[in-house]
Amino acid sequence: MPAGSILVADDDTAIRTVLNQALSRAGYEVRLTGNAATLWRWVSQGEGDLVITDVVMPDENAFDLLPRIKKMRPNLPVIVMSAQNTFMTAIRASERGAYEYLPKPFDLKELIAIVGRALAEPKERSATPAEDTEFDSIPLVGRSPAMQEIYRVLARLMQTDLTVMISGESGTGKELVARALHDYGKRRNGPFVAVNMAAIPRDLIESELFGHERGAFTGAVAQRIGRFELAHRGTIFLDEIGEMPLQLQTKILRVLQEREVQRIGSSQPVPVDVRVIAASNQNLLKAVAQRRFREDLYYRLNVVALRMPPLRERASDIPDLARHFLEKVAEQESSAPKRIDPGALDVLMRYGWPGNVRQLEHALESAVALSGARSTLYAKDFDLPVDMIAAELDPLALLDVPESGINFEQLMMGIERRLLERALQKSGGNKARAASMLNMKRTTLISKFKSLEACV
Numbered sequence: 256m257p258a259g260s261i262l263v264a265d266d267d268t269a270i271r272t273v274l275n276q277a278l279s280r281a282g283y284e285v286r287l288t289g290n291a292a293t294l295w296r297w298v299s300q301g302e303g304d305l306v307i308t309d310v311v312m313p314d315e316n317a318f319d320l321l322p323r324i325k326k327m328r329p330n331l332p333v334i335v336m337s338a339q340n341t342f343m344t345a346i347r348a349s350e351r352g353a354y355e356y357l358p359k360p361f362d363l364k365e366l367i368a369i370v371g372r373a374l375a376e377p378k379e380r381s382a383t384p385a386e387d388t389e390f391d392s393i394p395l396v397g398r399s400p401a402m403q404e405i406y407r408v409l410a411r412l413m414q415t416d417l418t419v420m421i422s423g424e425s426g427t428g429k430e431l432v433a434r435a436l437h438d439y440g441k442r443r444n445g446p447f448v449a450v451n452m453a454a455i456p457r458d459l460i461e462s463e464l465f466g467h468e469r470g471a472f473t474g475a476v477a478q479r480i481g482r483f484e485l486a487h488r489g490t491i492f493l494d495e496i497g498e499m500p501l502q503l504q505t506k507i508l509r510v511l512q513e514r515e516v517q518r519i520g521s522s523q524p525v526p527v528d529v530r531v532i533a534a535s536n537q538n539l540l541k542a543v544a545q546r547r548f549r550e551d552l553y554y555r556l557n558v559v560a561l562r563m564p565p566l567r568e569r570a571s572d573i574p575d576l577a578r579h580f581l582e583k584v585a586e587q588e589s590s591a592p593k594r595i596d597p598g599a600l601d602v603l604m605r606y607g608w609p610g611n612v613r614q615l616e617h618a619l620e621s622a623v624a625l626s627g628a629r630s631t632l633y634a635k636d637f638d639l640p641v642d643m644i645a646a647e648l649d650p651l652a653l654l655d656v657p658e659s660g661i662n663f664e665q666l667m668m669g670i671e672r673r674l675l676e677r678a679l680q681k682s683g684g685n686k687a688r689a690a691s692m693l694n695m696k697r698t699t700l701i702s703k704f705k706s707l708e709a710c711v
Contacts, residue, residue, distance in 0.1 A: 258282040259374045262303035264294040265336070269514060270359075277363045284368070291315035298324050298331065305354075305373055310337040310344065321351035323505050325633035338360065343515050345406035345636050346439050349413050349503055356410055358403040394435045395428065396579045397572030401564040405432070418511070420496075420556045421534040426613030427457070429534040430494060432561060437490040441692045442530055445489025451607065453495040460503055461519060465510075467518035477521070483516045483527050490530045497537035497548060504549045511555050517619030527711075566608040566615060573604045575610060580619045591630070591656040593623055599634040639647065675700065 258281070263274050266289045278285045287295055290447075293311045297303055306324065310317045317335060324333060332354035337344050340358040348356035355367060394508055409432065412419065419436065421429045429447060429597050436607065437447045455463050466481030483491060493499075499507065510516055510530060515524040527662045542548035566573070585592040592671050595603070621642070624634040674693065682688035690700040 259304040259370075260284045260286070260302065261370065262297050262306045263287050263309075264306070264308040264317075265289065268686070270309070270336075273363070274366075277367060278370070279502060280306065281367050281370075286466070291317065291320050295320060295323070299327060301328075303690070304335040304353060305333070305370060306331060307370075308333065308335060310335060310339060310348075318347050318351050325352040326398065332376075334366075334369060338598065340403055340406075342397040342402075342406050342409070342435070345410040346413065346667040350428060356407055358398075358407075365618045379573045390592070392430050394438070396576050397619045398575065399564075399569040399572045401569045405561065405563070409439075412436060414528045416442075417441075418530070418556055418558040419532045419561060419609060420539075420559070421487060421532065421561045421563060423534075424540070424565050424611055425536050425580075426610050426611030427563035427565055429536075429563055430492065432563065433492040433532045434533065435488070436532060437492075440490075440530075442489050445488055445491050447492065447495060448486040449492040450482050451494045454510075457500055460500065461506070464503075465506070466518040468518050472519065478518075480572060481516060483510060483529060484525060485530045488528050490532060493531065495535060495537075496533040497535040497539055499540055499546070499548075501549065504552050508552045508555060515580070548674065552676035555580065556640060566611045570604045574600060577603065577614060577619060581623070584620055584623050593626065593630055593632055595632045598636070599632055599637065602634045602639065603637070664674060668707060671703065675703060675707070 261278050261283045263278070264287075265271050265274070270285045271289065275285050275287055283397070286297065289312070289386060290299075291308075291314050294306065294308060298306065321333060321335075322329060329352075333352065333355060334346040334355045335353040336357045336359055344358075345356045353536060354560065355369050357369070365654050375606060377560040381388075395405070419433075421432055433449070434447060437443060437445075450463065460478060462475075462481070464481050464483055467475050469475055488623050493507075497613070510527070513524070514528065515526045517524050527627075539548055539553055539557075543550045543553050577600065578592075581592045581595075590593045603615070603618075611615075612655045618637050618639070619632075621638055622632045626632055626636045675689075678689040678692045679686065682692060686700055687697045690697040692701065
């Protein structure tokens, strides 16, 4: 007896074949199609216990089909796959009622696990479409595996009020994620209030968060509404939460439990309806062990944990990020976006970026300013370590002779071989083009390859 019937729609024959094999081995009955029309016919006839569909198909986009599927069969789980691995793809999948979004390429074991969960869950818990929205800009950029996981988690959280803890180094985009959770979630029409704990003097934090009554203390000449009240029916973002004094942590815990605040100098509690998102660049578990952070508050805030990867772990996103920031600068200055020389882009991708995305943005803004009227940015335009720029401007700049000495002939042969192989690789195997890149004749290139092979 099959474990369930799966409808698969993808115009890629190879994808259909792989899914058919994997799902069949897992005990499911599988029906395959390469278009949306057939999928819709099957769904409208009541067939299938679950749908797996690509977004882009020859006759109709799955995001246009999804609302009809959810309207006709609201409890039918739909898993959306896409090679368009952007933040907006994940959000659209969530908005249109998809059970799960999977970026291509995907892990088959993970897919089988998701299918199993979807079929095992009570039908009334299946996803339903949210209000469709339009936005002017995309807050998160990147298509690396690390960012894909962030997008998937965010898509699941959009229609919830779960408390979220975002960890990550400074400059990784923690506040951007918090804003995305608010702007694309069900509280989007309410206020978003950001509080940087590290930027507020410790003796003023309680008043900032909870407010005070007139005369509550020296200097309190008027009533002040606190940040929690200002965030009523919206979201409060508590950045650098690890900087919060222990005494205040107890009061924050009470706010989270009781959903009410008490202004300084007042005995009257004020109800607040807020979603709390916290962030820290510290290791809060270490702070808990050192008794600098309350354990009960940590677990109250850490309902859903999100870790923002540093830029060095997602270097493949640098071209997209650079393009995004250059377009942003061009829009601000009402000019055409500048481009980055391929060699300079290679330098950017090899750099470690200790300041993460924020440092990359500032470096690009500075490079645009320093490059003047030029339309292309080169490595020398960026404020990066001298050795990296030198390596780009002069390929021999980093060569040195160690105290132990070197085998000169072997080193030179290695350099020559490396240059020949790189030229051939970049030319797609075209020897004439590779020779041209090295400013030599094709016969010379072939001769050098033969001589190097003879020395092996």
